[in-house]
Amino acid sequence: MSRRAKTAVYGVLCLLALPFLFPTWWMVTSSLKPVGDIFAFPPTLFPTDVSFDAYAKAFELQPFARQYFNSMYIAALVTVGTLAVSSLAGYAFARIKFKGANLWFVVILVGLLIPSEVTIVPLFKMFDAWGMVDTHWPLILVPILGAPSVLATFIMRQFFLALPGELEEAAKVDGLGRFAIFRLIALPLARPALGAVAIFTFLHSWNLYLEPIVFLSSSEMFTLPQALTQFVDAYGGPMWDIQLSAASLTALPVLVVFVIAQRQFIEGLAHTGLKG
Template sequence: MMYPLLWMVSSTFKPDNKIFTQLGLWPQEWKFSNFSEGWNSLEHPFSLYLINSTILAVFDVVGTVVSSALAAFAFARLNFPGRKILFAMMLGTLMLPSHVLLIPQYIVFSKLGWLNTYLPLVVPHFLATNAFYIFLMVQFMRALPRELDDAARIDGCGTFRIFFRIIAPLCVPAFATTAIFTFMNSWNDFFSPLIYLTDSDLYTVPLALRQFMDSEGQSSWGPMFAMSIVSLLPIVGFFIAGQKYLMQGIATTGLK
């Protein structure tokens, strides 16, 4: 499992003509300039693409966590007409292929004038459009004792105050799990930015890595692998920072 990653790390220090011809992980000829070439060889410095991906990932994480938490709280703790039917319909969207929605969504965003902006990549995350994360949080919230809500109401808390003061602090593991998955999906997303973004100064990291390859499939392999390693660092750091909450959230979700 680790060999492809180790091979990529090794290839970042090899000349292009040695990457696919030299066997073994230890380079016979070291080339440290792949990092500087990869950083500066594209139309814009690679730092711009890192900033663009970071901005999108941060907004996506905040929007997904907040909107999914509010929707999950309604399904898990509130009683309203049609709750079970709406919840079943929401779960049904998990079986709907995303490609089916591609053309209708593109038409809607085109009518709104949002093409070549970050809005199609950000706004849906603030509208609780991912049923998986809502279901994850619902299962976590259902495991919390209902007596907490009753005690809070006796003390004068309203619905929103119960959510922010009682439920939300207890759901930090579920929120962290959602944040980690959302960050990784947003950071690695290639297809959506490819569809909605046309200006190169708006490109994210996956689109920038694709620029190392020309139309004939030829590539600057060394610089591309070097920037691939750089692009992995934020994901690894984010995962390490939230690993404790991720494992706690997976271990306790749905268990009473």
């Protein structure tokens, strides 16, 4: 491709990216504006009077730092737990032959077809009986053992199916057992798929909204999606500058995770056949 053609392609791609980038740009820049300038017409692309007061107020009006930590550690635990469960299950379905393997895998995939709204009431009754309501245990256990883990298992299985069988045969000749083959050979090679699963899982846990509003009632236990709805004035109206500031802080970890793992994410999708 010639230099002129590359420039034209990049120019078109930049134009196509504008509708996706502009909302984020507006959110961040508006969080630095006074309330009266947020919805000014015509809108301004750059704040004329930069102020970080809304960011400070976000931490003053409610325990936002604690809520931020809640989302961070829950997403981290869910990601690690899902990686462990899905990699083991995906490897078992892909590389270990046992009776009814395909049938059991189809049964597990059916879990993706069940909306979370259908199971939320039985789950609430179960966790209430265990004394886990208004704790973070439901937000950790349900994603690890529920539908997000099913999708992760599917991705890992597809990746492990593509691994050459000669690698396992050579490892068996060297005296390695099944778990040693998984830990020393299959898992290191699955880094791209693990990266894709990690991003999917982290995003799902970070943006989880239905389960927190059902299971949590104390503001100190809230996660960020639930906390964002609490920035309202005495009449129940939205405090736009503070909400936009809190939303900007909420989006930051997602961007960091994607930038760090984007190569593994793209490679993982390419190897598992989930091309867009």
